[in-house]
Amino acid sequence: MLKKLQLTSIIILILATPGILFSSGRPENGKIILKAADDHELSYPTTQGLLKMASLLKEWSKGRIIMIVYPSAQLGSERETIAKTRAGEIDINRVNINPVTQIVPQFKAFALPYIFRSAEHMHHVVDGEIGKKLMKYLEAKGFVGLGFYDSGQRSFYNSVRSIHSIKDLKGLKIRVQKAEIMIDMVKALGAIPIPMSFEEVYTALRIGVIQGAENNYPSWVTKGHFETARYYTQDEHSRVPEIILFSKKRWDKLSAEDQKLIRKAAEASIPYQRELWEKMVSESKEKALAAGCEIVTNIDKKPFIEAMKPVYKKHASELQDIIKAIQNVQ
């Protein structure tokens, strides 16, 4: 199935690019060329979501709006692409909410440990009024938010031992995204947080600079982390979504009709991404088990939830209204 997706993606990319490969991103012959970044490979659900958006845009604009998707962090790490998007060098950027919390702290509400009860709860929150409200804060920082993709639950994995309780995490060097809330979360559990970019994790695990990391099943597997970090414990400490950002600098130069079309294409790609996501989670889990990895699913989460109190105290005290609103969403 992945091979089929990859082939489709390559075909879409080729169809979407004739004659514009070396474009500066500015309109040529009336065409609008949009540069899009993702740090996952072509077959990953988020990149596939962007490719869906690209093909819809091309179809609906009759070939006038061309979106070129650059996968596998070709345009830089998340932190770099976020800066480039703000500067208008990248038009569209699919990133995780964790690094965005460094720019728009209100988004910490979506990154807080155990804030969402389930995938459905998260969908209702991010797709509803709360999601729209938080997206508005992006504009003053140079971004327009187009929608949220799924990223499932994040859990710990490591190369040393299987984790059955918090004490098993003690002293382990765990890579985290460059986001204070993640650093504090790992500290609160007695492990040592090591912030580094996603692209460095594979080698860092191999050479033993870190002993573990935390992520969803698909990232653990597609990035090859499972080859070294063979113990995964489904503690599900966060369910932080992905977001599609558009550069405000570039957005403001587009006509209202084109803005509408782009929003519509992004929205239409969301259910597609979420469907692929579900499949990818089970495929990744199966692949890791077949490779002999150990997965712990029956962990008591109560002590983990309890241990997160300092994280809430430090990061959520100004977010009480949003947190209440999230909890009230059914």
Ligand code: GTR
């Ligand atoms: C993944 C996410 C990536 C990146 C990565 C990380 O779940 O899809 O964009 O944020 O986590 O841990 O850096």
